[in-house]
Amino acid sequence: MRKLVILGGGYGGAAIINELLEKQLPSDIAIELIDRMPFQGLKTEYYALAAGTVSDLDLRVKFPSDPRVKLTYGEITEIDKERQLVMLEDQDPISYDWLVIGLGCTDKYHGIEGAELYSTSIQTFSAARKTYALLNDVKPYGQISIVGGGLSGVEVASELRESRPDLNIRIIDRGPKVLSSFPGRLQDYVAEWFTEHEVEMWGGVSLTRLEQGILYNSATSSSFHTDVTVWTAGIQPVELVQRIDLPKDSQGRLIINGYHQLPDYTNIFVVGDCAALSLSPSGQAAGAQGKQIAEVLHAIWQGKTPRLGTIKLKGVLGSLGKKSGFGIMGGTPILGKVPRLVKSGILWRSKRHSG
DSSP, X not given: OEEEEEEOOSHHHHHHHHHHHHSOOOTTEEXXXXXXXXXXXXXXXXXXXXHTSSOGGGGEEOOOOOTTEEEEEOOEEEEETTTTEEEETTEEEEEOSEEEEOOOEEEOOTTOBTHHHHOBOOSSHHHHHHHHHHHHTSOTTOEEEEEOOSHHHHHHHHHHHHHOTTSEEEEEOSSSSTTTTSOHHHHHHHHHHHHHTTEEEEOSOOEEEEETTEEEETTTTEEEEOSEEEEOSOEEEOHHHHTOOSOBOTTSOBOOOTTSEXXXXXXXXXXXXXXXXXXXXXXXXXXXXXXXXXXXXXHHHTTOOOOOOOOOOOEEEEEETTTEEEEEETTEEEEXXXXXXXXXXXXXXXXXXXX
């Protein structure tokens, strides 16, 4: 048997498996999925888990139950590209003929002293649960600081406002406004929602150091109190990928060719946040890329040359609590209840698609 090993069962890895199983998988091909968790976590909704508006059970999707797919759970420690082996902590190495690296991302702290130690994260299922516990234990009138005014920060702040109206919430960013990469009309809509719901927006803040309960702003040479700090100010590939000595882009993502392969190891594919794509990292991009990788693998197994089109994303959606949202579809900003309903529909489909 020839073996395809997939590292990580996130949006990209899951898309590859589902796509391969829906087509005619060659009888001599076995698939092995390796993940630290026994289910896929719907990462785009971790902000709600952290805020306490959903339970962790709501964000679990079962991995495919199929005789053609072997599930292995464990911590991946190394990839031996020459011997084609995946090393696992306290387990025997796993060999592969083809490999997919889809291990996702971790927080990027930009060299800010104390940021990793004194902030909490929503980048993993486990981290989001810990963040929920910390936020839930803050006493009424406590101060929550959310660092990063991008999509994740906005969703955490708005969801937390609805779940804990007793808390003081501020969202902090280096730029002058939240969602600085989005159109002005959309920025203004989100700012109005925050103002109406008493979420403070602190722009132009340059954090230099975090301590327990204190944030330091070099822009004003001042410091301010916080009970819990949630970090949403950037991502980078996981530490294992950071250690791989191969060409990377400015964000530390592995350079891939037009078929999503490592140029020097064409039996290794990279999907999602670890891959140097022209698209911004997202679950949608990883899923679309995963489908193309499945196409390439099928072509290889059939002795054909793959033909791939350009990945085109449908748009971006964000939530402002459970009743309002925002997004960009076809280049046009959409605001209010409609984008929130669309986002809920996408989540509903994701939770019920287990391959």
